[in-house]
Amino acid sequence: MAFTLTVNGKTHVIESSEDTPLLYVLRDELGLNGAKYGCGVGQCGACTVLRDGAPLRSCLAPAAAQRGHELTTLEGLQGPEGALHTLQKAFLAEQAGQCAYCIPGMILAAEALLRAHPQPSEAEIRATLDSHLCRCGSHNRIVRAIQRAAKEMAG
Template identity: 50%
Template sequence: MPTYHLNINGSKSKIDTEADTPLLYILRDYLELNGPKFGCGLSQCGSCAVLVNGKPTNSCMLPVSTIGDAEITTLEGLESTEGRLHAVQQAFVNEQAAQCGYCLNGMIMSAVGLLNTNANPDEKEIRNALQGNLCRCGTHPRIIQAIKTAAKNL
């Protein structure tokens, strides 16, 4: 069985697993990082999103063998070293943007990815960044407001 050395949330992890094991399984089953969720399993809902080198990426169909030395950030890795929430996480709390939780991980990771490249997105850019996330409860207006709030606070 191959060994993979992964950079996850700023720490190195050594994982022995098959080459086609999805990153999501490694995060949840091996490393007990439960921010990314198993949703559709087809890379269509966004609930499994992580940041790969700062870019939102669905992890449910991403084979560990393709990751190399990329920096992986999960929801858990967004917290600051002082234990405070990331500005996007705090804005989601303040704007009461979390509802059922199905889309929450993907929405936050997509928002962070957007704000990494665009510090002041307009509503259209925010909506485009969220397209890969399915939301069952329809809390989009609050999510959009939370992202606008986070952009102001970063």
């Protein structure tokens, strides 16, 4: 049975089974590959997307349960006129992504944090990212990137 989802501001008719994880619908049916399959049990954060502005582990979330919600993937996070978002630019400037597998989820978690707390402390940033795993050891650069983005977004 088909259902619709709103992803990155566009409505899509989804043909997958209603219990298919959102991650698979995003990647396989919509071709949005920003969210990554990491652990498959919601513990690594690589699959994080935003649902109504809040982080959601898409590997655990049934796609059909997202009806009526606004979903945002890394592909939908843009700055003015389609340019890179301030967070994306800050991650590049701080060389925060080594392999970059975890970065889409971290950027989206940071976006939700900055919307709720435009000037977070380092402790708040670290607490937000605590459940996001990065094997490359880029944690300090990731924190600096979020701090940089917060300053730039503040004006």
